[in-house]
Amino acid sequence: MENTIVKAENYNSYFGDNHVVKDVNISINKNEVIAVMGPSGCGKTTFLRGINRMHELIPGATSKGKILLDGENVYDMNAIYVRAKIGMVFQRPNPFPNLSIYENVIAGYLLNGIKVSKADKDVIVERSLTSAALWKEVKDSLHKKGTFLSGGQQQRLCIARAIAMQPELILFDEPTSALDPISTSSVEALFHELKANYTLIIVTHNMQQAARVSDRTAFFYMGELVEFDDTKQMFTNPADQRTQNYITGRFS
Amino acid sequence: MEAKIGTRNIKSMIFKGIIVFFAFLITLPLIVILLYIIKQGITQVNWHFLTNVPAPPGEKGGGIVNALTGSFIMVLMASIVAVPVGILAGIYLSENPRTKLAYYSGLCVDILQGVPSIVVGIVVYFWVVKPLGGFSAIAGSIALAIMMLPIIIRSTEQTLKLLPDSLKEAALSLGVPYHRVILKVIVPCGFAGILSGITLSIARIIGETAPLLFTALGNNFFSLKITGQMESLPHVIFTYATSPYDDWHDLAWGASFILLMFVLTLNIVTKLLTRKWKIQL
Amino acid sequence: MSVLLLLIILGVLTTLIMESMPSIKSLGIGYLWGKVWDPVQNIYGAYPFLIGTLLTSFIALIISVPFSFAIAIYLGEYNPKGWLSDLLKNTVELIAAVPSIIYGFWGLFVLVPLVRTLEMKLNILPYGVGVFTASIVLAVMIIPYGASLGITLIRMVPSPLKEGAYALGATRWEVIRSVIMPYTRSGLFAGVLLSLGRALGETMAVTMLIGNTTALASVFKDVIFGPGNTMASVIANEFAEADHTLYVSALIELGLVLFFVTVVINLIGKRIITRFTNN
Numbered sequence: 002m003e004n005t006i007v008k009a010e011n012y013n014s015y016f017g018d019n020h021v022v023k024d025v026n027i028s029i030n031k032n033e034v035i036a037v038m039g040p041s042g043c044g045k046t047t048f049l050r051g052i053n054r055m056h057e058l059i060p061g062a063t064s065k066g067k068i069l070l071d072g073e074n075v076y077d078m079n080a081i082y083v084r085a086k087i088g089m090v091f092q093r094p095n096p097f098p099n100l101s102i103y104e105n106v107i108a109g110y111l112l113n114g115i116k117v118s119k120a121d122k123d124v125i126v127e128r129s130l131t132s133a134a135l136w137k138e139v140k141d142s143l144h145k146k147g148t149f150l151s152g153g154q155q156q157r158l159c160i161a162r163a164i165a166m167q168p169e170l171i172l173f174d175e176p177t178s179a180l181d182p183i184s185t186s187s188v189e190a191l192f193h194e195l196k197a198n199y200t201l202i203i204v205t206h207n208m209q210q211a212a213r214v215s216d217r218t219a220f221f222y223m224g225e226l227v228e229f230d231d232t233k234q235m236f237t238n239p240a241d242q243r244t245q246n247y248i249t250g251r252f253s
Numbered sequence: 254m255e256a257k258i259g260t261r262n263i264k265s266m267i268f269k270g271i272i273v274f275f276a277f278l279i280t281l282p283l284i285v286i287l288l289y290i291i292k293q294g295i296t297q298v299n300w301h302f303l304t305n306v307p308a309p310p311g312e313k314g315g316g317i318v319n320a321l322t323g324s325f326i327m328v329l330m331a332s333i334v335a336v337p338v339g340i341l342a343g344i345y346l347s348e349n350p351r352t353k354l355a356y357y358s359g360l361c362v363d364i365l366q367g368v369p370s371i372v373v374g375i376v377v378y379f380w381v382v383k384p385l386g387g388f389s390a391i392a393g394s395i396a397l398a399i400m401m402l403p404i405i406i407r408s409t410e411q412t413l414k415l416l417p418d419s420l421k422e423a424a425l426s427l428g429v430p431y432h433r434v435i436l437k438v439i440v441p442c443g444f445a446g447i448l449s450g451i452t453l454s455i456a457r458i459i460g461e462t463a464p465l466l467f468t469a470l471g472n473n474f475f476s477l478k479i480t481g482q483m484e485s486l487p488h489v490i491f492t493y494a495t496s497p498y499d500d501w502h503d504l505a506w507g508a509s510f511i512l513l514m515f516v517l518t519l520n521i522v523t524k525l526l527t528r529k530w531k532i533q534l
Numbered sequence: 535m536s537v538l539l540l541l542i543i544l545g546v547l548t549t550l551i552m553e554s555m556p557s558i559k560s561l562g563i564g565y566l567w568g569k570v571w572d573p574v575q576n577i578y579g580a581y582p583f584l585i586g587t588l589l590t591s592f593i594a595l596i597i598s599v600p601f602s603f604a605i606a607i608y609l610g611e612y613n614p615k616g617w618l619s620d621l622l623k624n625t626v627e628l629i630a631a632v633p634s635i636i637y638g639f640w641g642l643f644v645l646v647p648l649v650r651t652l653e654m655k656l657n658i659l660p661y662g663v664g665v666f667t668a669s670i671v672l673a674v675m676i677i678p679y680g681a682s683l684g685i686t687l688i689r690m691v692p693s694p695l696k697e698g699a700y701a702l703g704a705t706r707w708e709v710i711r712s713v714i715m716p717y718t719r720s721g722l723f724a725g726v727l728l729s730l731g732r733a734l735g736e737t738m739a740v741t742m743l744i745g746n747t748t749a750l751a752s753v754f755k756d757v758i759f760g761p762g763n764t765m766a767s768v769i770a771n772e773f774a775e776a777d778h779t780l781y782v783s784a785l786i787e788l789g790l791v792l793f794f795v796t797v798v799i800n801l802i803g804k805r806i807i808t809r810f811t812n813n
Binding site for chain 3: 258261262264265268269271273274276277278279282283285286287289290338341342345354355357358360361362363364365366368369370371372373375376378379380399402406456459460461462463466467470490491494495502505506509512513516517520524
């Protein structure tokens with residue numbers, strides 16, 4: 002399909018001899034919000050980290066198969082380039098403690114040594130923070146350290162940092178698991194707005210969150226992609242018994 | 254039963270008393286030494302003392318400017334060598350903790366930390382003094398640099414190990430190459446910790462005498478020539494303290510006072526740095 | 535850069551071995567228990583210095599252990615926080631920070647006269663300087679090493695263990711004796727080893743206070759109170775004036791022995807601690 006942005010073909014990941022992602026085939030469309038859920042240890046985070054080649058940074062970690070980004074296999078591209086092209090937001094907010102809010106947003110440019118004029122920087126910072134629904138809260142304290150913000154604000158700052166690099170695709174690894182309920186809802190509200198311009202893949206172990214924010218949901222179990230379907234469809238009428246068991250809480 | 258509890262409690266109290274007594278008795282020698290050095294030394298220190306070379310025995314006056322500049326030059330040269338090497342090795346150890354090379358270099362750091370300073374002095378004598386044909390400040394600096402290394406390496410390694418992995422991941426996920434991640438994120442975040450290791454190592458070596466005995470030796474005159482003999486604070490104290498002249502003892506007290514102030518200041522700076530760094534994380 | 539470390543250690547070892555070769559070859563193993571050290575006659579026996587080193591270090595250790603354990607227990611268990619413990623902790627750190635040369639200088643002018651008075655009262659030859667004086671100063675200098683490690687170890691004792699004992703009605707002293715001490719025993723032993731390593735290699739303060747005689751006294755009380763010499767102090771005193779190959783080489787062999795002993799002691803100590811913290 003022309004609309005496809007990411008496609009996995011027979012994708013496998015390993016930690017040493019441990020086979021953690023097994024033969025995954027999936028195709029994700031532009032401007033979709035995809036939730037990836039499953040019990041802990043099911044390989045969902047490992048799969049996510051395979052997409053932007055973060056997985057291979059762990060000693061002993063390897064992978065097989067293809068991940069196509071806009072039709073090109075990321076494993077044939079330069080890993081640095083892949084990571085710059087795909088945004089990623091982590092479980093715990095991780096702003097750089099030595100940088101200000103302003104610098105955190107343009108960290109991707111600063112750290113890569115990409116020269117940007119002051120005016121362009123200002124534009125990027127304002128646009129990214131606005132997209133991350135944080136501009137109003139921090140516009141008067143842009144030069145304070147990012148670590149002074151609350152957890153939810155820090156996470157939105159990390160989202161702004163990812164957006165600033167103008168990726169087509171943003172990966173979220175359990176982005177709200179370290180946040181309180183209020184911060185969680187502020188981040189979730191953001192997903193709806195980001196959908197207009199970006200494709201989001203969100204790993205979550207929270208089924209309600211998957212149901213609330215996603216268009217389609219992928220269910221992983223024991224390293225396999227068990228089911229990938231319309232979110233509503235999956236939660237009301239799952240095709241696979243294991244999915245059924247999971248959403249009815251028979252195992253977690 | 255009740256009575257027994259009573260005696261047990263008394264026993265416990267007595268034990269606590271003994272512990273408190275011994276624990277606080279240790280402050281006594283420190284206070285005595287500090288006060289004595291300050292009392293003997295502070296009267297010696299004045300502008301003349303800081304800007305003149307030592308006087309011959311029997312003559313009044315004289316100072317330690319040659320030792321001050323000598324210590325400064327040698328510590329500076331030692332730092333120029335030891336700081337970059339130490340930081341790089343520390344980064345290597347914290348980033349690759351499981352490789353064979355890291356294991357053996359970690360072992361070497363442990364060994365180096367335990368090597369008596371006098372042994373470092375002898376070895377540098379054969380490495381530098383003999384080939385160059387004479388005692389020199391260069392040799393002294395190399396000996397001091399070897400003593401600094403393990404402290405800088407360990408503090409860099411430990412500081413960086415305490416930084417959360419998520420920081421590195423955040424930078425890597427933005428497509429930042431590994432070496433830039435280390436240089437622009439990891440090192441700046443651990444900067445205060447690394448710096449405190451450097452100040453601590455300087456505090457340790459500025460008072461080291463044994464490694465200088467066979468390397469820089471000493472010099473009664475003012476000299477900035479790094480290929481020649483050079484005086485240093487600890488060495489001037491050693492020579493003048495063990496001399497039979499009272500005037501020279503006074504000079505040594507003054508030098509001890511100055512050395513002590515340097516060491517105390519460096520230790521306080523180290524403390525402030527580690528405190529600041531802990532709050533930041 | 536890490537390779538450089540390996541090179542330094544290997545370089546130190548080869549230099550020491552190479553340069554002590556003449557002495558090893560011509561004096562053999564008898565060097566270690568030869569009782570006479572007379573450079574003029576070209577006779578070199580290291581025994582007096584081995585004894586001097588061991589004596590000063592062990593006396594220092596015996597004096598320092600009660601202090602470092604007391605500090606460790608006080609700061610680790612009784613009073614880990616607050617201004618009083620901060621004060622004590624800073625004191626201990628300062629003791630470690632004062633340069634060895636300053637301890638030596640102070641000892642020479644304050645402690646030596648005191649010891650001399652004491653010796654006159656005890657009817658011993660009043661040298662003032664000697665093994666005993668050096669050991670006292672050495673003891674003060676090594677207290678921080680045992681203490682700071684001890685504090686860390688005692689704080690690592692899991693509180694459920696201690697609470698279990700308290701819940702059974704144990705007093706503080708009983709908890710320390712029967713829970714904390716057994717739990718930290720190996721680590722505290724390692725702390726003592728590391729202090730010993732420090733004491734063996736300490737040079738300047740000892741050189742200034744030990745009196746520097748090369749002959750070993752025949753009467754035991756003179757061995758303790760009279761002047762002596764350690765391996766490090768002989769090197770410090772004689773290396774610069776050593777004028778022929780065998781003399782220099784015999785001194786370096788002392789350095790080699792010192793290097794080996796301190797390295798072995800340090801590595802054993804570190805190994806015990808690593809094992810302790812990993813458990």
